[in-house]
Amino acid sequence: MKNFIFQNPTKLVFGKGQIARLSELIPDDVNLMITYGGGSVTKNGVHEQVKAALKGRKFIEFWGIEANPQVETLRRAISLGKIENINYLLAVGGGSVLDGTKLIAAGIASDMDAWNIVLKGYSENNIPFGTVLTVPATGSEMNQGSVITRKETQEKYGWMGTYPQFSILDPEVTYTLSEHQIACGLADAYTHVLEQYLTTPGQSRLMDRWAEGVLLSVMEIAPKIKENPRDYNLMADYMLAATLALNDFIRMGVTQDWATHQIGHELTALHGTTHGHSLAIVMPGTLRVLKQQKHDKLLQYGERVFSITEGSEQERVDKAIEMTEEFYRSLGLTTRLSEENIGNETIEIITKRFNERGVAFGENQNVTGNVAREILKSCV
Structure with missing residues (x-):
């Protein structure tokens, strides 16, 4: 067996009804931005569950992260996050939303262009984030990996972001897939x-x-x-x-x-x-x-x-x-x-x-x- 170092800091919160625990998982004193994909969460009830769990909290929402997250879209989210002084993210969606949010977390904490972060292959600085997973596939809810597309050049690269602080996995949200x-x-x-x-x-x-x-x-x-x-x-x-x-x-x-x-x-x-x-x-x-x-x-x-x-x-x-x-x-x-x-x-x-x-x-x-x-x- 090869030498290795193992550390996985993500807290898994698994099971039905666990989205309701968002308020205790996200610190009270953060400026929060929630990231989403194309809108399927409005049809399966997840969006309403998230809003109910965070009732009374102030947050902004960013919509439109693609099924293969595009750096062109993520740059807009990074810009919005910097303008609004965002220091905590919540990714709600499948692996692509989670992958994209990892780049947003790195981009907000950096002066480097988002695509250059991807090409570098990793990020030293990131703001923290959690996730609500809706499409099981990539494992992005409990790993550092992220894969980003650059639409203008038809390129797609993997890179290493940061681990989510927590990830909520409710199997009931998969019923509409x-x-x-x-x-x-x-x-x-x-x-x-x-x-x-x-x-x-x-x-x-x-x-x-x-x-x-x-x-x-x-x-x-x-x-x-x-x-x-x-x-x-x-x-x-x-x-x-x-x-x-x-x-x-x-x-x-x-x-x-x-x-x-x-x-x-x-x-x-x-x-x-x-x-x-x-x-x-x-x-x-x-x-x-x-x-x-x-x-x-x-x-x-x-x-x-x-x-x-x-x-x-x-x-x-x-x-x-x-x-x-x-x-x-x-x-x-x-x-x-x-x-x-x-x-x-x-x-x-x-x-x-x-x-x-x-x-x-x-x-x-x-x-x-x-x-x-x-x-x-x-x-x-």
């Missing part, structure tokens, strides 16, 4: 685990078993959620699985991949593909191209998650990859670029971008632009 939103959320959570699990064998029994437990849970609840998306216990498992998939726990002391995410971000930047959907397309391709590198872990994954025990080692590896793609398709997602009318032009753009940046992703830092091209071609 569309089937596609849930499918993408489940795909996102599943892929987050694979990015940390399908790397180097023999690093940590504990991390392996924890990762496999999340994978098995997601696979078990996915078809049941399709049948009954208003089952509280199912949606509670879904919500918590998405958080545990990317809140620093299952990566302790192990190598990580993230090549699939980096390629997926480019598909989103260029075509607006929903993040979780882009991962469902790219991950099977990553496994196909890197199956020799990931051979031992794929064998373990196939046996422990899919109960694949018969055939030669290569047959079992291939079957594990095949069943991974089948799982994504069982969610109702396409898994091939051609199904989304994405062709060779996009593949070459992504290859060129990676090569120009000189990047090398993956647990072995060997996923260059040319390897990304191979992965994408295997996804056609």
Whole structure:
């Protein structure tokens, strides 16, 4: 196991009715701005719950953070926050609202342009914030990560912000999510685990078993959620699985991949593909191209998650990859670029971008632009 330092300061406030606790979670003496997305919270009752919980408090609201948060929008929120002397934020929405709010928190505390903060890759200074999560997927409610889009150049980059001070997770708010939103959320959570699990064998029994437990849970609840998306216990498992998939726990002391995410971000930047959907397309391709590198872990994954025990080692590896793609398709997602009318032009753009940046992703830092091209071609 590799050396590591672990600290996750976010307080999870989980369960039905917990939005009512906002008044005790947010300090009394702050200048508060609440950030939202496009307005779905006005239809599912969350907006009214937030206002009721903060009755008597003064705050301002900022609306319009996109599904893939754009720096152009976030600059306006930062400017408003500085004018109003905002020193505390509350993000209400899905992972994109939370990701965007992390940049707002950094931008208000900095004189640097918001996009330059993203390009720098991290922020030293941030104002504090909390969250009310409405779409389980990204884990942004309990991690530092944030992914921001620059619309004018069709670029999308990840960077490291700050942890939320608290996050409220009420499974009942998921009842109004569309089937596609849930499918993408489940795909996102599943892929987050694979990015940390399908790397180097023999690093940590504990991390392996924890990762496999999340994978098995997601696979078990996915078809049941399709049948009954208003089952509280199912949606509670879904919500918590998405958080545990990317809140620093299952990566302790192990190598990580993230090549699939980096390629997926480019598909989103260029075509607006929903993040979780882009991962469902790219991950099977990553496994196909890197199956020799990931051979031992794929064998373990196939046996422990899919109960694949018969055939030669290569047959079992291939079957594990095949069943991974089948799982994504069982969610109702396409898994091939051609199904989304994405062709060779996009593949070459992504290859060129990676090569120009000189990047090398993956647990072995060997996923260059040319390897990304191979992965994408295997996804056609």
